[in-house]
Every structure is written in C-alpha cells, then in structure tokens.
Amino acid sequence: MTGTPDDTGLTHRGLAASGAGRILLIACGALAREILALRDRHGWDHLDLTCLPAILHNHPEKITDAVRDAVEAHRDDYARICVVYADCGTGGRLQTACDALGVEMVPGPHCYAFYEGLDRFAQYDEPTSFYLTDFLVRQFDAFVWKPLGLDRHPQLREMYFGNYETLVYQAQTDDPALTALAEAHATRLGLRFERRFTGYGDLETRMARWAGGH
Template sequence: MSRRADIAVIACGAIAQPAAAIVARRGWPVDVHPLPPLLHNQPQLIAGEVRALAARLRPAYERVVVGYADCGTYGALDAVCADEGLERLPGLHCYDLYAGPSRVERLFADQPGTYLLTDFLVRSFARTVLQELGLDRHPDLRDTYFGHYTRAVWLAQHPDDPELRALAHQAATQLGLPLTVLATGDSGLERALADVVGPDSP
C-alpha cells in the first residue's frame, strides 16, 4: 500500500463522514478509514476490529490514531490502544464529542429517559434502529425497547438542514417520543481530532 498521508484515523462509521469533512477543510495530512457503523450494535467487537485494522494500516503511515470514544467497549478499546501504542478520541461515546460530556450528563440528569440522536442516526434511523431491532417487522416491540424513554434529543450538527430536521421528527414520532433539538455543530469533534492528529497539524 502506498502512503497517501502521514496519519491514518480509524474512524467509527458513525463519525467518519464529518471527520473526513473536517480533515479536508483543515488540510490535514490524514486519511480516514471507517469501520462499519453497525459495530455499535455489537460493541464487544470494536476493540478487535480496531486492532486488526491498525495492524493493516501501520506499514503505510507514520501514525495511526483511533477515531472512537469508548463506545460501549468498557475499557477494551483502551486496552488495545495501550497494547498498540494508539491514541483515541476522548469520552465515553460520540455524543460527548458533539455536545461535550458535561452537557450530556446534564441531559441525562434532567431526564434519565433521554434517547440521543446524531445527524448520522437521524439519516440512518430506518436501518440502524428500526431494522436492526426488528421494529420494521414487529412494531409492537416499540414499548419493549423504548417504553422507559421520555424524550428524544437530536444533537444536531446541521440543525438548519430541512431534510435532517424532518427525519429527526420522523424518528421521534416512530419512537413515540417528543423531540428536543440541541444544536451542537462539529466543533467539539474538530477539537478532539486536532488533539489526536497532533500539534504539527495546521
């Protein structure tokens, strides 16, 4: 494999597109390599997939970094990062990268039954939620999965996009939940990427 950039970012598929857009805008010497976003439905597999992809990418790049938060691996991803000498994005999950951990904590403190959406989840809701949970085939299971939730909060990277806004309302309606829109933008993700990409990046 010929080197296309100095740094490879192994990215969660759910943040790969905005991460790549940030990289392009900032002109960083970085290639973004996404893993499948549906790994989030099987977080026990994330650490192993990151380890395997890092081994494949390392010969072609000066550095490999991990574009994941912990993402439900309960420390397994940190163990891989320690073993392989990799740095990852901060936080427990991608929601921290968009809204900030303190704001996410407040959302759950105010209403523990908060279901969080991102732009990616809004766009892919039919596939990543309805289909994966079987709700497209068995809508009667909605209360089994979501009966304890009290609201949906869209952490909106692009709150003024009319298509996304319509999809967010549709997702909340399908869950039977009221929707709150919290504009976050991508600045938190951008700062986190800048930290792991390194101080020499512009």
C-alpha cells in the first residue's frame, strides 16, 4: 500500500506484507515530507512510515494516546517501531509511554531543537524568538494564523506575539520561494526575520541509527 504525505491526516507509506526486518516510523505529519526525502536519499527502503495528524501539535495532550494507539495497532506487523516525535509539549508523558511500550523516540523538547541540533539549540537563549520550519511556512495559515483566530480578529496579534521579537525560519531546504514566504509571515506578525539553514539536523542522524539497526 502506498500513499502521499498528508499534512493533517494519517498516511501509510510502503506497508509491507511481511514485517520481517522492516521498521515502522510513527511520526508527526509535519515531518512526513522530510522523512520521505531522507529515506529516498539514503535508500532506506526497509523503513515504512505512518503519520499522525500534524494538528495534534495544537493539542499536545492528545499526542501520547494517539502514539500509543498507533504502536499497538502496528506492533505485530513490524520487527521494530520507532516514534518520530520529541516531547512536543507532552510534559514527559510521551517518553513514559514509549518506555512502557518498548519503543524509541527522538530525544529533545521539540522539532525545532532536533532540526537545529540539540547541542547547538541548547546554546541559544531565545525566549523572544518564534520558530517556523519548512512545513510551518507552507502551512502557516492552517496551523498558526487561523487557529489563533487572527484571520477573524487581527487585533489579537499583539496579545499572542507582543513578547516576541524575531521570527526564526529554520530551513530544511534551500528554497528561495519558501524563504520569501517565511519573511512575509514575519512581516504579518510584526517581527524581525532571521533565516537559518539547518537541513535535517538530528532527524537525519536518528533515522540513520534506526536504519542501521542501532
């Protein structure tokens, strides 16, 4: 069974008839494009992907149960399951669940940290920075602007973003069109703009370990 990445819904990619030697990645939908790009680049054909809705990041209290249900649903079909989430606002509950399920997840507080690299991100002290990834640049209206009600009540911008100073765009790809769009989002929010080319950061490192059986 094959499919295409869905920014908001559940997707399966390359589900094998037999789980012998295959690894399933259960991931946030916001990472689908990047995971598939890395898999294809490195020829990790034994990695399959299923994505949970990216919009769960607006409801982090639901992430742990959704991941647990997905692991249980696919456990018998795969030699190994890995969870491509960091803590993502679950307050440690996701890590506790993954430990109990015997599956590994991505370390760190959120995807911004593992894209930057955990060690490097820890060196920054940026409480006034608002982060966007390639996914969030593309899906800014659906995941930021509209959920916050700014499409209906733009006066709320100051309440939500008044304490921020800079929009930091963590670019996974070198795409001038995405950079221009990210800068436009910064302008809409009244923030300074900074672009950092992070590439795939620790996501690539972690996937390489899993693909190699570590």
